Amino acid sequence: DTGVSQDPRHKITKRGQNVTFRCDPISEHNRLYWYRQTLGQGPEFLTYFQNEAQLEKSRLLSDRFSAERPKGSFSTLEIQRTEQGDSAMYLCASSLKGEMNTEAFFGQGTRLTVV
């Protein structure tokens, strides 16, 4: 399978714990995005990378959230001191270029439940 891969698919954690998600984009894709989707809503932009450079972070991304893309390949999204409001589906996407008309390919997401 050469699509976008996310791990884990599901994560249940206790409030206050730290969690880390991984995304492996399509190999030749330079652009990588993180989105968050809650029930009944469209995906909301969190952050994106061009190669290893983080170009933009949403105001939704509090100080508890951090994302990295070392070496411009896979990316990790870490949430520290999780809260119940962090429960959501976290989606990763990649695209070949960062241009307006470029299709983004999405992974199946990581569903986080904070109890």
Next chain:
Amino acid sequence: AQSVTQLDSHVSVSEGTPVLLRCNYSSSYSPSLFWYVQHPNKGLQLLLKYTSAATLVKGINGFEAEFKKSETSFHLTKPSAHMSDAAEYFCVVSDRRGKLIFGQGTELSVKP
């Protein structure tokens, strides 16, 4: 700023009847627009995209969308619904740097 508004949160049709999912956009420049579909427990999949080459865009599975600048609309249509079309559909606009901005989604139900 770029934005999209999906006018219906839920649409229900009978199998074999036409589908219309409505989307209006707001953009300060000529937009790139997309429709994505999300089936339960599956990733988002691109249905079609508009990039100013042609106003009527054909996508996968018989879907098409028409870009109407005068109405700032990009409605998704299909002549005949199939049971497998039941899913969540998202209208999406891209900013100049390729960041995708999603609408709230329209859930399509297809009755036998």
